């Protein structure tokens with residue numbers, strides 16, 4: 001018999017119950033008990049929804065973040081909160097978000113833990129903090145209680161924890177010490193934990209070590225050996241889980257670790273399965289992640305069975321099946337989506353449906369395909385309809401992609417020649433000032449948008465309200481004396497969704513929330529078909545803004561790579577192919593903006609870096625097509641049109657060549673938080689075009705001083721000639737208030753004037 005199991009279930013709740021319970025608690029409007037009750041209820045519901053599995057995960061639920069839970073379970077609590085009063089939950093939230101509740105008096109003195117992305121997902125975890133002296137101790141009460149609760153209901157469960165090596169790997173040693181020096185101490189506590197679980201009668205424990213899909217230096221490989229040598233001494237059986245990629249150079253290592261089972265992400269590592277079977281010791285379980293835990297498409301069950309049956313014949317009871325990774329990364333239940341196009345929704349599977357698929361696969365293997373023939377037939381029909389649907393396949397789009405040639409990716413002239421022509425047209429002063437695009441999204445704006453969506457106001461009323469906002473933005477920018485203006489983006493709820501709604505090939509869910517961090521969720525749009533842009537998306541708004549001023553107003557677009565990386569994408573063609581379709585759609589908009597006389601067009605690529613593969617040796621191929629897509633989107637313009645791009649992060653030293661290859665005339669980037677450290681790279685690398693290193697942090701409500709901005713720009717001027725520098729904030733201003741934005745920009749403009757004088 002094949003065994004089916006799961007790594008983790010989305011914990012936010014079908015209706016985002018956890019989000020609302022958390023926020024209520026943080027605002028002081030509910031009690032810890034009420035919050036814990038919601039958590040208990042949700043766990044209960046989720047176990048129920050998974051009751052068709054042979055092993056249900058426990059320990060995957062979290063009030064904020066499973067990595068932070070691990071830190072607390074291992075007694076690795078930052079010293080800055082240890083002495084603070086309150087319950088351990090208070091301290092937990094202090095590390096998570098800087099404060100326990102709204103009336104927290106000490107909040108100003110607690111720094112929240114750093115947040116970063118969990119491998120290549122859009123989920124952010126709280127980075128464990130280490131130093132040479134870090135000590136660990138076991139605090140497993142919460143996990144043990146959950147296990148007891150589940151078992152009291154006669155559920156067959158399998159606790160899931162993060163492995164010691166991945167835990168160390170995902171943390172940061174503040175004092176620069178070697179994290180691996182802590183391994184021995186850490187393993188002491190893991191050993192205690194395994195013992196405690198064994199004492200409870202737990203048979204199987206899943207230990208996640210996704211580090212195994214990254215490039216590991218020898219000492220980290222060694223750490224894995226050392227860790228599992230020690231942990232194998234207990235009586236509990238260990239399922240070692242890898243996911244998000246294939247094993248490659250770590251395959252032999254992974255197969256040789258003394259564990260009782262190994263999980264492989266078949267969505268990414270199908271080609272390794274034979275090798276893994278050959279390398280695994282005889283009695284070790286092989287768990288295959290055959291259902292995509294990162295995307296929302298139905299599995300092709302027949303094709304999967306065609307492949308799996310042979311493996312099952314060989315492995316028999318040694319074969320387990322699961323999703324490729326935790327279902328944390330997909331929405332909860334497709335049944336909530338009553339308004340979705342019926343044809344398209346027939347192609348989708350969210351967490352609940354994915355587990356149903358798993359059950360069907362198990363039944364087919366255990367009892368023969370006949371036992372589930374109806375379900376298989378339904379699935380096959382849906383898969384076939386999707387493959388052949390004219391909603392998906394649009395010949396004209398495919399033809400256009402086929403016809404893309406390299407001349408479309410290049411500007412007519414190279415940068416130095418363009419710069420001369422653009423300078424003549426734009427007549428900008430030295431150290432020109434601009435902003436990144438959005439201005440405060442006030443209540444008026446949000447209400448107007450939502451009323452319009454609900455058809456409570458007419459289109460004309462809506463347009464008028466937006467125009468008033470645009471006019472206000474232009475007026476304020478003119479008063480401030482900025483050089484290149486923006487319309488302020490009041491009509492956009494989200495920089496991806498706004499465009500996606502106007503393109504073909506996209507659908508949107510109502511409840512398709514996926515946790516991003518803590519109580520924060522995102523609702524990625526779904527790309528289901530070939531993409532095109534039926535009509536202009538931004539031209540009217542930009543032209544209206546431009547009609548109010550003689551200064552240039554930037555056309556403002558989201559780039560193809562960011563559109564791709566922040567959507568659920570098709571699995572029936574490579575990401576690069578979808579990206580090229582997006583690029584052509586954006587290119588059409590760029591063309592229309594240029595035709596309409598707009599002289600500067602900004603194409604944001606906020607998420608370009610996020611798409612980087614986990615292994616560095618694969619970066620190159622991603623960057624090749626991503627940069628090409630950007631170039632196709634941007635480079636249809638004439639020399640006198642200035643292309644800007646924007647990126648919201650500062651670590652791009654390692655991709656600087658790719659950034660330069662994008663060949664935007666101007667790039668604006670985040671630098672202020674790193675005190676322009678980023679610019680060090682320009683000592684070694686001659687960045688050829690213009691650059692606007694963000695001079696203040698828009699995430700903070702504080703007003704930057706004139707001197708601080710001058711200081712930062714002087715640092716920049718040491719590396720980049722003044723003729724190629726711009727002065728701008730770090731990112732868009734939509735989350736700020738007007739009374740924060742005005743003084744900040746006033747100082748920014750003043751700083752730029754000071755700089756001009758000093759040249």
Ligand code: GLN
Nearest residue numbers: 436437438604606648732
């Ligand atoms: N133009 C967008 C804005 O200003 C860019 C947002 C972003 O980079 N995340 O809001």
Ligand code: ZN
Nearest residue numbers: 647648731732
């Ligand atoms: Zn940004």
